[in-house]
Amino acid sequence: MEIEALRQDTPGSSNRIHLNNAGAGLLSRRTLRAMTGHLELEAAIGGYEAAGRERDRIDATYANIARLVGGRPEEVALFDNSTHAWNAAFYSMTFTPGDRILTGRAEYGSNVLAYLQVARRTGAEVVVVPNDASGQIDTAALAHLIDERTKLVGVSHLPTSGGLVNPVAEIGRITRAAGVPFLLDATQSVGQFPVDVAEIGCDMLTATGRKFLRGPRGSGFLWVRAEVLEHLEPHVNEIAASTWDGQRGFTWHDGARRFETWEVSYSNVLGMSAAVEQALEIGMDHIGQRAIALGAYLRDRLDAVPGVTTYDLGRQRCAIVTAKVDALPSADVAAALAAHGVNVTTTDPVHTQFDTEERQVHPLVRLSPHYYNTEAELDRAVELFAKLAG
Structure with missing residues (x-):
């Protein structure tokens, strides 16, 4: 370097x-140029017109993020932050009384509050997997706790409060073998070191642009494995997510973009895309x-x-x-x-x-x-x- x-x-x-x-x-400076250049274009010709002119560069963001995490462009949805991306994934799942959500002691605070809300609302149970002697999530205990009631394993790759790296590839191996969805909060890991969804074996992954990716605040993304989409029901529906059938129904858009909303800061999107490109080049x-x-x-x-x-x-x-x-x-x-x-x-x-x-x-x-x-x-x-x- x-x-x-x-x-x-x-x-x-x-x-x-x-x-x-x-x-x-x-x-x-590269990220700054991408952002300010688009803002200047919006000021010069109009917001809609600038988005139309820069459509190819905007769409390339999906491919750049897919390269970064080892997925496919159609598996990526763009958000204004990682928490909204994580909420879009988590609240698309259905929980009933007796269902279990397994998580670790390093889980991020907003995720914990969402688990507790859904448990209160539905009668599901939040189970905290213990740490092993080193302080990482105990994967043997996780494997033992998974049963037919387990509907989700949600884990933070890295906590917000320390240098721990959870053994996510082993967690992925366990969840795949059990057929349990695995939601990975990679907010602190994406951009800091290589993160590959195929190697990890997670089903959903969320990240932000602003941290180790060095992108702007107000940017983030969700990756969803294509095979999992049919089991998820986005909790928000609008014109960016689905197509009206002309009567009293609708059809979800293909791929992960069904989780998106129509309005977005394209300056931030292009800034995040530039930051991803730079990380990939380095x-x-x-x-x-x-x-x-x-x-x-x-x-x-x-x-x-x-x-x-x-x-x-x-x-x-x-x-x-x-x-x-x-x-x-x-x-x-x-x-x-x-x-x-x-x-x-x-x-x-x-x-x-x-x-x-x-x-x-x-x-x-x-x-x-x-x-x-x-x-x-x-x-x-x-x-x-x-x-x-x-």
Whole structure:
């Protein structure tokens, strides 16, 4: 990787040490040009007319995302964020009293709330699969818990609150063997390292554009395996999703686009598409190797600082690093780093409810480097931690 060239193409890297890619990655100039160029075209000729002129580039977004996750263009639907994409998949399923939804302790907070709502509404049961000794989801326990009542396994690939990488390929093997749908929240993993739906074996996958993909806020997507579509009923129907039959009925559109709504920010779509293209050109293998290596570099150095503790779980870990200065509230640490030009954030207990039940450690300082960060930037962050812990 030509890191300096990548940094020159990233305006934000010149004035901040950005270690909040798990929140929102820094946009590249290429992505900015794609977005502002379309906005300028809308201003010049009109929104509908600009969309018509750029139709080929807009449609190419589906192919780009399909290449990124190893699916097919017709299996992709575009959304304004990952939560809406996840909701579109989850609420398209039907649950009845006694049905079971299996999930892990690392599940994202909004997903948990949706499970609880559906359980309250339908009489379904939410079952939290325990972690194994390393802190990742216990796949042996998962296999044991799946039975004829299990209607869904929903798992976050990476939690929002730590460096854990769940063993999703093994989860996929178990769910395929049992014939149970597998919904994967890949919000933190897509763009950070290679994610392949065929290798994982999931049936539905959701992701955002704004995090490690380095796309704009207000962008996301859903991938749905074609064979699963006939078992799903989108919970929203409108003119982008189906065709009126001329009487009192309708037919769903082919493929995953039946989950979409008609109105969309094409500037954001083109920005996400540009970010995906750039990631593919750099190579997700290269991106993943560097991002994970930077995470390990940062974690090891923080572990060596007296008075600082890291809290990442799992056998495999990613570029998200969580830590705490023993004598200071995490919010104060984050504020002190921000005052020195270092972007981090803190974890929130309500964003990972099941993890909070088991570990009373949140809030933590969350640092999330990406491939365009440098080791010198990470050293500076560790230096600041050491001063605060001193």
